[in-house]
Amino acid sequence: MTFVLRDDALAELVDLGDLIDAVRTAHIDLALGRAEQPVPAITPTAGATIVLPMVATSHRLGLTVVKVLTDAPGNSGVPVQQSTLVVLDARTGARLAVMNGGTGTRMRTAAASAVATDALSRSDSRVLGLVGAGPLAVEHVAAIRAVRAIGEVVVWSRSAARVAEFRRALRRREHADGVPALAVTTALGPRGVVEAADVLCTLTPSRVPVVEGAWFRPGLHVNAVGAPPRPDHREIDSAGMARATVFVDSTAVQLRKSGEAVLSVQDGTTTEDDFRQELGAVLAGLIPGRAGSGQITLFNSVGIALQDLAFAALALQAGSRRVLRDSEVIRVDLR
Numbered sequence: 001m002t003f004v005l006r007d008d009a010l011a012e013l014v015d016l017g018d019l020i021d022a023v024r025t026a027h028i029d030l031a032l033g034r035a036e037q038p039v040p041a042i043t044p045t046a047g048a049t050i051v052l053p054m055v056a057t058s059h060r061l062g063l064t065v066v067k068v069l070t071d072a073p074g075n076s077g078v079p080v081q082q083s084t085l086v087v088l089d090a091r092t093g094a095r096l097a098v099m100n101g102g103t104g105t106r107m108r109t110a111a112a113s114a115v116a117t118d119a120l121s122r123s124d125s126r127v128l129g130l131v132g133a134g135p136l137a138v139e140h141v142a143a144i145r146a147v148r149a150i151g152e153v154v155v156w157s158r159s160a161a162r163v164a165e166f167r168r169a170l171r172r173r174e175h176a177d178g179v180p181a182l183a184v185t186t187a188l189g190p191r192g193v194v195e196a197a198d199v200l201c202t203l204t205p206s207r208v209p210v211v212e213g214a215w216f217r218p219g220l221h222v223n224a225v226g227a228p229p230r231p232d233h234r235e236i237d238s239a240g241m242a243r244a245t246v247f248v249d250s251t252a253v254q255l256r257k258s259g260e261a262v263l264s265v266q267d268g269t270t271t272e273d274d275f276r277q278e279l280g281a282v283l284a285g286l287i288p289g290r291a292g293s294g295q296i297t298l299f300n301s302v303g304i305a306l307q308d309l310a311f312a313a314l315a316l317q318a319g320s321r322r323v324l325r326d327s328e329v330i331r332v333d334l335r
Contacts, residue, residue: 007100013318014107014311020146022310023111024118024283026058030250030306031280034060037306039252042230048073052229056305057090058313064088065309067101071228080205081105081228087312097316104311105303106136110143112249112279112307113201113223116299118147119282120247120289121199121221126151129197131190131211131235132204132226133157133166138173140201140225145179154196156187191215202226202235213240218294225301227259234259236298238269244298245291246270247277249307258302275300 029035036057043051049072057064069083083101088094117125128150130137137155144150153170157163163186174181187193194200194215202211203226213236216222222244227233241264248254254261254275264270279299282289290297 007103009319010099010103010315011107014104014314016107016111016142017146018314019107019111019311020114020143022314023108023307024115026306026310027112027115027249027278027280028284029058029060029280031278031284031286034058035306037250037253037304039250039256040305042257045070050230054305054308056309058306058309059090061309061313062090063096063309063313064090064093065305065312067305067308069101069229071230073228085308085312087309087316097312097319099312099315101308104308104315106139108307108311109136109225109301109303110139111310112301112303113140113225113299114143114147115283116223116247116279116301117144117199117221119279120297120299121148122219122290122293123148125198125221127196127198128153129187129193129200130155131193131200131202133159133162134203135169136203136225137166137201138169140203140223141170141182142173142177144199144201145182148199150182150199152183152185154185154187154193156190156193194220199223204235205233206235207233209234209237209240211236211240213237213243216240216243216296218296220296221290222296222298223301224260224298229257229302231257231259231262234263236260238264238267241274241298241300242269244296245277246274246298246300247279247282247289248275248300249279249302249304251276251278253302253304254300258300260300 040054052069054067066086085099085101087097125148199221201223227235261275281287
């Protein structure tokens with residue numbers, strides 16, 4: 001039986017707290033050899049569009065996920081990035097589920113930032129800075145609040161309309177989750193966000209740096225999230241990568257897909273060794289994380305299929321429980 005999970009139902013199926021725990025465990029599994037995460041190949045297609053097939057296997061869960069991601073910068077009226085997940089039985093290869101990747105990518109990306117923030121940021125962090133104000137920003141507020149007592153959000157976007165929609169969406173999310181409203185301040189530029197933040201999340205699809213390392217304050221933790229998975233795109237300049245102690249989701253993937261890594265190594269500001277500290281190794285206790293309150297830490301989040309697998313496993317489990325009582329959520333036929 002193959003389950004087809006509608007994208008608009010996925011957010012209801014997967015609890016954010018459970019997802020944060022699942023992503024944390026997935027990274028530990030990778031560090032301990034209980035999961036496989038090969039480096040995906042970037043395949044150019046028409047124009048500047050790329051197709052990125054991403055695969056991961058969890059030996060502990062007995063699942064394999066294949067994610068097909070497209071990045072089409074010329075899109076208008078449809079998302080630039082689109083993806084589809086296929087979940088397989090790792091032993092038999094049987095297809096278990098198919099799902100749109102949009103909701104899952106957004107949620108697992110924020111969950112990974114929360115895991116990194118919990119492991120690497122100062123425990124007294126209270127101000128969350130957001131460079132970028134799209135749907136991923138709203139998801140990040142919820143995720144970071146799950147691991148730190150955030151009392152204020154400082155946000156910047158090139159679009160005033162986008163910031164206004166972020167404020168409305170955040171209020172709706174806070175009301176739905178039953179959590180206290182946050183104080184939200186709009187910065188005049190990205191520098192204002194960086195200088196105010198204890199935890200900074202960069203969430204833009206920028207091809208060139210929008211954040212400079214010269215702005216980093218001692219004790220800051222950064223989640224570098226938004227740049228597309230291309231080795232010539234980055235949000236943070238080389239000085240920022242050099243100033244921070246960098247932790248990554250997967251070293252092998254970083255050195256192929258991350259512009260922050262590839263470009264700073266090319267210009268001699270960093271070396272490949274600066275990108276060998278994996279988050280999973282910190283979580284598993286194999287390497288140290290934050291060394292002191294004044295250290296600047298940075299999680300360079302390119303995104304790996306193992307995080308998608310963590311999301312898909314929870315969705316599949318929840319969907320299996322609901323299929324008999326909610327046929328609108330899950331259909332049992334591929335067409």
